Amino acid sequence: MSEIMENAAEQQQDINEILKIRREKLFELQKSGNDPFRIVKYDVTDRTADIVSRFEEYDGKRVSVAGRLMSKRDMGKSAFCDIQDRDGKIQLYVRINDLGEEKYASFKKLDIGDLLGVTGTVFKTRMGEISIKIDDYVLLAKSLRPLPEKFHGLKDTDTRYRQRYLDLIMNPEVKKTFIIRSRIISAIRKYMDSHDFLEVDTPILNTIPGGAAARPFITHHNTLDIDMYLRIAPELYLKRLIVGGLERVYELGRMFRNEGMDVKHNPEFTMMEIYQAYTDYHGMMALAEDLISTVAQEVLGTMKVSYQGQEIDLTPPWRRITMQEAVLEYAGVDFDKIATDEEARAVARAKGLELEGNPTRGEVLNLLFEEFAEPNLIQPTFVLDYPVEISPLTKRKPDKPELTERFELFITGREFGNAYSELNDPLDQRERFLAQVRKREAGDEEANMMDEDFLIALEHGMPPTGGLGIGIDRLVMLLTDSYSIRDVLLFPTMKPKD
Incomplete structure (x- = not known):
């Protein structure tokens, strides 16, 4: 007393x-x-x-x-x-x-x-x-x-995020979260190194923002007198290393996207990208589920974790479903019976979606997936075969050229990973970049720019390659039962006080 x-x-x-x-x-x-x-x-x-x-x-x-x-x-x-x-x-x-x-x-x-x-x-x-x-x-x-x-106790979230040192002093469970985060990252590196991958560093300052569809942060280099961009993804540089013969590379570090902020998004975040020569997106699926389940077992001692009151079972193998199968299951729309862009748009409107512009059949498929299927993917699920329109860096499926050999990993209704059979045809890649440039000229600020240096690298020959990106912050959220991304970032982005 x-x-x-x-x-x-x-x-x-x-x-x-x-x-x-x-x-x-x-x-x-x-x-x-x-x-x-x-x-x-x-x-x-x-x-x-x-x-x-x-x-x-x-x-x-x-x-x-x-x-x-x-x-x-x-x-x-x-x-x-x-x-x-x-x-x-x-x-x-x-x-x-x-x-x-x-x-x-x-x-x-x-x-x-x-x-x-x-x-x-x-x-x-x-x-x-x-x-x-x-x-x-x-x-x-x-x-x-x-x-x-x-x-x-220190309960006010604004104070906790702005003065993280007080949060760590007063809230033992917060300190535990960040200790686990550190151990997760160590376990990831241990796994990658033990599987013969080389950890590499690529530029954070880029002359062209590439490797993802996102709006970049812009800065200015005084000596060179040019605008530069904080990287939105390391993909195009890592693929250059595959061209150079390093064969298995990964980078784990900060990315920057000048976009909205919510419980799942922060302008700077941690991601790992992996590239492996002589494999495809099926190889990346096997790698993803083995990596994440192994890390969970090593750090937490179990592959069954509780997230916001739900038990998530990370024990392999994980469910695999195509995007078209997911839309059929959760939206009741069979895209095998939809032949044209206009038919697809009519179905989307009938489902209550508001469409901007004139999306293609593939873009509508993705919209229906995001609206109806994605929130239902609670247990680990690989969603395969994305439309070519939204996958500018991915190989087409040989039997369905309107689709690509791409998957995204969903857990708790959120995307945790994105992977491709990487496009290594420099002529096809140029046409995809040109399509992105046209989108950009039409006002899409997230569309890719033309990257001539990357195309020159591809013209020297890149072997068949699988690539995978994993959101580290979301993985930490899952393994620490944290609701918001701000709970797993020591210093999340905050609007300055007056």
Whole structure:
């Protein structure tokens, strides 16, 4: 109760008064020759989580831990505190008899949020709580601002996203999410490296935004006096490396798209693109389901995960369905019976879709899929064979040239991956680029530009190749049961405050 009263009393004080008092404490320390900011290191021997989880090994052992002071319960000549490091927290038992009068008096002046290094002996209290009875401590950094009020927690999402450091301090589950994110990315790299892929780096500043249908961010290079674009995808550069003979490459990094923001989209995001020579989109399907299920097993210890109250089973093999089959199943429209663009548009209007311009039969097929099928694809599902109009970098199906050898992976009604049997015919690729240029000239800001250098690379010969892109942020959302992409980005894009 005394802890609650102490914290609540501080919260009720005027913030300016709190700042003044804490600064005065710092100045007093500095005048006495105990400036915490002059300390350059502290030897940590153990972590709080290890001590708690392996108490039998630590009982009676002398340890040194460091972390942030999260609570104080003053009991006169003794006190109980909680100190928190990255992995957890542990109780400290502090007595005047162990520290001495002068050091104990200084300890009592510490504030919630101060960073300490403490040395003492591990034991268990009469109440059964694993603790450290400290006999020495060092103030490593003075917290000049109060933490959010602990007993209500930091709930406001705007504050949490803008001041992520407070979110990490106050919300252990948030810290856990980002630790898992790091382990997911490490597991992905481990998998790719073990399958003989080379991790490479390609330019973030591009002279042509290519490899995806998206609106780019534009900047200006002063020395070259040219406009440049933050990359929307690394695809065209990675394919150049396949032409160069590297055969198996991947890049895991930030992409930038100047588009809308919602629970699934952030202007900068993390994606991995993979290219493998001498395979096709079926090879990429096998790779995708093995990679994701393996990572889930390694990081979480299971292939069955809960996402927003639904159990998702990542155990291979995953469902495979063509886009036309999905539209037939979920929209009741059989595209094998639709021959012309006008027939397709009439069906779309009858289904209640509002059409912009004059979409082709293939574009209407995609619109119907997005409206009626996509939200129903909860369990892992590969959707195959996309229309050529919306797949400018993909090989056509030999038996159905109006379709391409492309799939997208859907889980929880969201796209997680996109893959092709990559188009390696430079003449066909030029015609596809020209069609994209015409769309761009007609006002489509997301259409591809002509990339002559990439066409020259293709003219030197690119082997049959499978390519795959996976949205890393969405995968982390799935594996950490996070509703919004902002919950898995340490620093999501935010509109500046006035």
